[in-house]
Amino acid sequence: MSVLLEIESLDFSYENASSPVFSELNLVVNQGDFVVIKGASGTGKSTLLRLVCRLQAYEKGRILFKDRSIEAYHPAELRRSITYVAQIPSMVDASVKENLLFPFSFAVNNCMKKPSDRMLSEMLEQFYLQDVSLLQQARNLSVGQQQRIALMRALLLDPEILLLDEPTSALDAASAAMVFSIVERLNARQGKAIIMVTHSNRILGNISPVVYLLENSKLRRI
Amino acid sequence: MSQTVEISLWQLALGLLFILIAQVASFVYHLGLNRDITVGTVRTFAQLFLMGYALTFIFQLENIWLTLGIFAVMAVSASFIVQGRVKEKQVPYMLPTFLTMFVSYFVTALFVSGLVIGVVPWWEPRYFLPIGGMVIGNSMSALAIALERLFREMRQQKGLIEARLCLGANYKEASSEMFRNAVTAGMIPSINAMMGVGLVFIPGMMAGQILAGADPLQAIRYQIIIMLMLVGSTATTSIITMLIIRKRCFGRGEELLLSVSDK
Numbered sequence: 001m002s003v004l005l006e007i008e009s010l011d012f013s014y015e016n017a018s019s020p021v022f023s024e025l026n027l028v029v030n031q032g033d034f035v036v037i038k039g040a041s042g043t044g045k046s047t048l049l050r051l052v053c054r055l056q057a058y059e060k061g062r063i064l065f066k067d068r069s070i071e072a073y074h075p076a077e078l079r080r081s082i083t084y085v086a087q088i089p090s091m092v093d094a095s096v097k098e099n100l101l102f103p104f105s106f107a108v109n110n111c112m113k114k115p116s117d118r119m120l121s122e123m124l125e126q127f128y129l130q131d132v133s134l135l136q137q138a139r140n141l142s143v144g145q146q147q148r149i150a151l152m153r154a155l156l157l158d159p160e161i162l163l164l165d166e167p168t169s170a171l172d173a174a175s176a177a178m179v180f181s182i183v184e185r186l187n188a189r190q191g192k193a194i195i196m197v198t199h200s201n202r203i204l205g206n207i208s209p210v211v212y213l214l215e216n217s218k219l220r221r222i
Numbered sequence: 223m224s225q226t227v228e229i230s231l232w233q234l235a236l237g238l239l240f241i242l243i244a245q246v247a248s249f250v251y252h253l254g255l256n257r258d259i260t261v262g263t264v265r266t267f268a269q270l271f272l273m274g275y276a277l278t279f280i281f282q283l284e285n286i287w288l289t290l291g292i293f294a295v296m297a298v299s300a301s302f303i304v305q306g307r308v309k310e311k312q313v314p315y316m317l318p319t320f321l322t323m324f325v326s327y328f329v330t331a332l333f334v335s336g337l338v339i340g341v342v343p344w345w346e347p348r349y350f351l352p353i354g355g356m357v358i359g360n361s362m363s364a365l366a367i368a369l370e371r372l373f374r375e376m377r378q379q380k381g382l383i384e385a386r387l388c389l390g391a392n393y394k395e396a397s398s399e400m401f402r403n404a405v406t407a408g409m410i411p412s413i414n415a416m417m418g419v420g421l422v423f424i425p426g427m428m429a430g431q432i433l434a435g436a437d438p439l440q441a442i443r444y445q446i447i448i449m450l451m452l453v454g455s456t457a458t459t460s461i462i463t464m465l466i467i468r469k470r471c472f473g474r475g476e477e478l479l480l481s482v483s484d485k
Contacts, residue, residue: 057473
């Protein structure tokens with residue numbers, strides 16, 4: 001298995017904070033790995049994902065993607081390869097289809113082929129969204145449905161690493177189970193590397209994730 | 223052409239009757255505005271008389287450096303007024319705003335005074351300073367509106383901007399409509415002014431010229447130039463400033479620096 005992501009001796013603090021969020025933090029993610037990061041609220045789980053895709057800047061240490069510092073990549077290219085899906089999904093005020101396809105209008109994605117309506121409809125079914133039409137207003141969907149649309153949107157760009165920030169925190173049990181099932185399938189069938197931050201104690205059924213606990217500014221494998 | 227009717231000091235004092243009405247209304251209806259009305263009246267007299275004497279002195283002196291110095295003071299004051307209206311602490315916007323304002327207003331005033339009206343010399347204070355003042359005054363308000371809108375929308379839409387960034391957008395693509403909305407918001411008042419001018423209101427400058435005895439047909443020509451100048455300078459200043467400030471809202475990794483809670 002080749003190494004995709006390496007975090008070495010990462011330090012990070014918030015301004016005016018008494019203690020650092022991360023101190024000498026290390027992590028290695030290989031191709032096909034499923035990494036779950038757990039930890040109490042406020043320990044910096046989401047911040048770690050945001051630093052990896054440069055939504056925030058870190059102070060000290062190194063983050064390498066395919067042996068190159070993440071700072072050596074153009075930010076847009078890096079984020080297309082390491083895609084972060086936020087805890088609260090953001091939809092533009094438009095149809096489901098437009099929400100799924102707007103990333104293809106970005107310069108960095110110009111070379112990618114837009115999926116057809118048929119392909120999108122099939123994908124909706126795979127994401128347990130068979131009742132959702134492509135022409136429906138995305139903002140009228142439930143949070144659980146929007147979360148799955150956001151996940152679908154990220155996957156259409158075929159990223160190499162998927163960063164999932166508490167993808168089930170705002171969902172009911174049924175919706176959460178659907179999201180977990182999709183995520184498991186992505187990793188098991190497509191070999192997609194996934195780093196997921198979660199509070200949930202649900203153990204993923206068919207695969208064995210590498211589970212870390214974030215405490216005292218460091219990651220500890222459990 | 224009729225002569226200008228001069229206003230004597232006692233006639234000026236007669237104007238205070240309007241203030242008296244406002245004071246009585248404030249007193250009777252407990253508006254609590256008596257002090258503000260008094261201070262405002264005193265300041266109006268003091269500031270305008272001071273300005274009148276200063277302008278008389280400047281017009282007589284006809285010195286290029288003094289004229290440009292006063293223009294610079296006007297631009298600096300305008301940028302401080304913009305700072306007072308835009309409560310933003312995370313992104314440093316003052317210096318680029320001031321520089322854009324200064325250069326853009328200077329070029330506009332120079333173009334109108336030197337080329338369109340054809341004043342010789344181009345910096346003739348009687349033309350250059352009032353034109354500069356009108357450009358600065360109008361564009362300053364537009365800029366304050368546009369900046370406030372840009373920061374507000376970028377904060378409100380932080381989730382959407384970050385979602386776009388995460389899907390491969392560059393910072394321009396991620397914030398395109400916030401940029402567009404900010405520039406539009408700044409420009410709408412001067413475009414609306416073009417729609418209503420002559421129908422709904424007579425602009426201050428034109429009214430002043432007519433009251434001072436100028437031919438109304440000449441006064442409208444000046445006014446048309448001023449209206450066009452204001453739209454042009456508002457557009458260029460707003461667009462250049464928004465382009466620079468929007469870039470400053472993002473870090474080296476094109477991460478959005480504005481946090482939702484802090485201003």
